Structures are given as structure tokens and as C-alpha cells.
Amino acid sequence: MVPFKRREVNEISVDRRNVLDRKGVKFVQTVALRVDPDEKIVYTEKGEMPYDQLVIATGPKVNFDVAPGVREHACYIGTPTGAMEAREKLEEFKKDPGPIVIGATQEAGCMGAAYEFLFNMEKWLREQDIRKKVDLYWVTPETYLGHFGIDGMPLGESMLKGFMKMFHIHYRTNVAIKEVTKDGVYLSNGEFIVSKFKMLMPPFRGVDFVTNSPKLEALPNGFIDVLPSYRHKKYPNVWVAGLAVQVAPPFEKGAVPFAVPKTGYPSDETGKIVAENIVRTIKGETKLKEKTWGEIPGVCIMDAGKKEVIILSNHLFKPRSIAIMLPNVIWDFGKVLLEKYFLWKLRNGYAQLP
Numbered sequence: 116m117v118p119f120k121r122r123e124v125n126e127i128s129v130d131r132r133n134v135l136d137r138k139g140v141k142f143v144q145t146v147a148l149r150v151d152p153d154e155k156i157v158y159t160e161k162g163e164m165p166y167d168q169l170v171i172a173t174g175p176k177v178n179f180d181v182a183p184g185v186r187e188h189a190c191y192i193g194t195p196t197g198a199m200e201a202r203e204k205l206e207e208f209k210k211d212p213g214p215i216v217i218g219a220t221q222e223a224g225c226m227g228a229a230y231e232f233l234f235n236m237e238k239w240l241r242e243q244d245i246r247k248k249v250d251l252y253w254v255t256p257e258t259y260l261g262h263f264g265i266d267g268m269p270l271g272e273s274m275l276k277g278f279m280k281m282f283h284i285h286y287r288t289n290v291a292i293k294e295v296t297k298d299g300v301y302l303s304n305g306e307f308i309v310s311k312f313k314m315l316m317p318p319f320r321g322v323d324f325v326t327n328s329p330k331l332e333a334l335p336n337g338f339i340d341v342l343p344s345y346r347h348k349k350y351p352n353v354w355v356a357g358l359a360v361q362v363a364p365p366f367e368k369g370a371v372p373f374a375v376p377k378t379g380y381p382s383d384e385t386g387k388i389v390a391e392n393i394v395r396t397i398k399g400e401t402k403l404k405e406k407t408w409g410e411i412p413g414v415c416i417m418d419a420g421k422k423e424v425i426i427l428s429n430h431l432f433k434p435r436s437i438a439i440m441l442p443n444v445i446w447d448f449g450k451v452l453l454e455k456y457f458l459w460k461l462r463n464g465y466a467q468l469p
């Protein structure tokens with residue numbers, strides 16, 4: 116929404132200090148450098164912090180080095196700075212429009228956000244009255260449209276194919292990015308797509324704090340494998356929540372590798388499971404709450420450019436007994452409502468709510 120000026124960064128940023136103060140949480144804004152789990156000390160830019168229980172919820176580091184030129188020539192909309200850069204580039208682009216490439220690179224898992232950007236772009240081009248001057252391309256490592264790293268949803272592929280046809284979007288599945296240059300994108304299928312604007316979702320890795328802490332025994336991708344209680348396999352007082360958790364793909368790999376999506380709802384759920392389990396541990400209880408990532412329900416509304424697709428399932432991964440994709444091509448009322456609800460919840464610290 117920020118690249119297309121539908122939201123300003125300050126409208127979707129929430130200062131958590133007030134809420135943390137109210138809840139009696141001492142907040143220290145600093146960078147955690149590494150942890151020694153034997154000594155039970157986190158080393159930070161503001162000194163050493165000893166702990167009894169440690170929660171690692173450090174999210175991702177973006178791997179812009181996945182292919183040459185991704186860092187230099189493609190936009191990334193996952194940070195406020197990246198979103199604002201994309202906005203500036205689009206202002207320039209408007210003056211001299213041409214082909215656009217949007218997509219996800221090999222090994223990426225956050226395809227949903229890139230699909231959202233694609234459909235928002237299509238809508239924006241029409242609003243700017245330049246749609247006819249733009250060839251719009253979608254490139255993805257997915258084996259089929261709407262795989263999303265969860266092996267799809269019922270009718271998802273045909274729905275997305277319908278959207279691509281309806282909005283005249285060219286697409287390539289099962290492709291990796293070989294190189295991005297100022298003038299276009301080289302794909303693993305040998306194709307070069309000329310483009311004046313590119314937005315690619317690269318893969319995520321674990322952050323430096325994790326990779327600089329060898330005793331955590333993170334996987335080569337920097338994510339940490341945990342028990343179904345989100346407890347560290349070796350250190351019982353270390354817990355991991357959100358994107359930092361290692362999640363193995365529950366599907367057959369295609370020719371081009373890609374990963375599972377680690378979206379907001381499961382990130383939130385794993386945080387709650389960890390909080391509950393720390394309380395149980397402190398109380399001396401031995402039975403912990405357990406739910407693997409794939410067993411968490413799928414709850415998501417895909418923004419499709421002032422339209423939306425509601426995605427609901429009882430489990431994120433197959434087997435599922437409930438799995439629904441509901442398009443709303445008239446307006447994005449649900450997504451906007453969810454956004455307002457989520458910001459209200461964050462501003463007030465109502466963590467007990469879903």
C-alpha cells in the first residue's frame with residue numbers, strides 16, 4: 116500500500132513503548148549480537164544481558180545475494196525504506212512507462228506478498244491511465260500458480276489463472292532468476308524479459324544474531340529447528356517464535372527450490388505458545404502446549420488491488436479438512452478491516468485476542 120501512496124509509513128507504524136511500559140516490560144532498544152546459551156548471557160550493543168528464559172523472535176534477514184543484480188536493480192517492498200524507494204521509482208516510471216517484472220526468486224517463501232504487489236500494481240497502472248503502455252510479467256519459482264509454498268488451496272490455481280487472464284498479466288512458473296540488470300531480468304529458462312521496473316521477493320534467512328551464536332546449532336539457512344512446543348532441542352530455557360523457526364517444506368520439491376510462507380498468523384500463534392509454555396515451565400508443569408507450524412490454522416486475506424481473496428483452512432499444511440479461498444472482486448473491505456483491527460490490537464497490547 117505504501118508504494119502506491121494508499122498508506123503513509125507513519126499510519127502503519129506503532130510505537131510499542133507505551134504498551135510495554137503499561138505491562139511492566141523493561142524495553143531496551145539495541146542490537147543483540149550473539150548469545151551464549153551455556154552462560155545464559157545475550158551480548159548486545161549496550162552490554163551483556165543475563166537471562167533465565169530466552170525467546171528468539173528475530174524474524175528474517177533478506178538474502179539479496181540470491182542472484183546477481185537483485186540488490187541493485189530490483190525493488191524490495193518488505194521494509195519502510197524499500198517501500199518508499201519503490202514509490203519514488205514508480206513516480207519516475209510514470210513519466211516513461213514500459214514493461215514491468217514482479218515476482219519471487221528461487222528459494223523465496225513469501226510469494227503471497229509479491230502476488231499482492233502484482234495485483235496492486237495492475238490496479239495502480241489503470242488508475243494512472245498507463246496500463247495500455249505496460250506489459251506486466253509475473254515470475255515465480257512455484258510449480259504452479261497459487262502454490263504459495265503450502266501446496267495450494269482448492270480452486271486456487273484456477274482462480275489465479277483466471278485473474279492473470281482477466282488482467283492480461285503474462286506469467287512464468289518454475290523459473291529462477293539468473294540475473295537482474297538495469298534493463299531487465301534473465302530467467303533460468305533462457306528468457307530475458309526487458310523491464311523498466313522490477314520488484315522481486317528474495318528468500319529469507321536467519322539473522323546474524325543467530326548465525327553468530329554457533330551453540331544454537333541453527334541450520335545452514337540460519338533458522339532454528341525446535342520441538343513442537345517451540346523449545347530449543349538442546350537448551351530447555353531457549354524458545355523460538357515466528358519467522359526464526361525452521362519449517363521444513365511439506366511438498367515435493369520442483370526443479371526450482373522455494374520455501375514455505377511464514378506469515379503473521381503462525382508467527383503470532385507461536386509467540387503465544389512460547390509465552391504459555393514459559394509460564395507453565397515456571398509453575399513447574401511438565402505438560403507443554405504443542406502445535407507444529409503446519410497444524411496452525413491458515414488465516415489470511417490476500418490484498419488483490421482494491422479486491423481481496425480470503426484464505427481460510429483448519430491447517431496451514433495438508434492434510435486439511437477445511438480449506439476455502441473466497442474472492443471478493445468488488446472491494447477489499449475485509450483486508451482493510453483486518454488492518455485496522457491489527458493496528459488497534461498492537462496499539463493497545465491486546466495480545467490475548469486472535
Ligand SMILES: Cc1cc2nc3c(=O)[nH]c(=O)nc-3n(C[C@H](O)[C@H](O)[C@H](O)COP(=O)(O)OP(=O)(O)OC[C@H]3O[C@@H](n4cnc5c(N)ncnc54)[C@H](O)[C@@H]3O)c2cc1C
Nearest residue numbers: 146147173174192193228322324357358377378379380382
Ligand atoms: C512485504 C511483506 C508483506 C507481508 N504481508 C503479510 C500479510 O499480508 N499477512 C501475513 O500474515 N503476513 C505477511 N507478511 C509476513 C509477516 O510480516 C511475518 O510473518 C511476520 O512479521 C513475522 O514476525 P516475526 O515476529 O517472526 O518477525 P519480524 O516481524 O521480522 O520481527 C522481528 C524483530 O526482531 C528484530 N531483530 C532482528 N534481529 C535483531 C537483533 N539482532 N537484535 C535486536 N532486534 C532484532 C527486528 O528488528 C524486528 O523488529 C509479510 C511480509 C512481507 C515482507
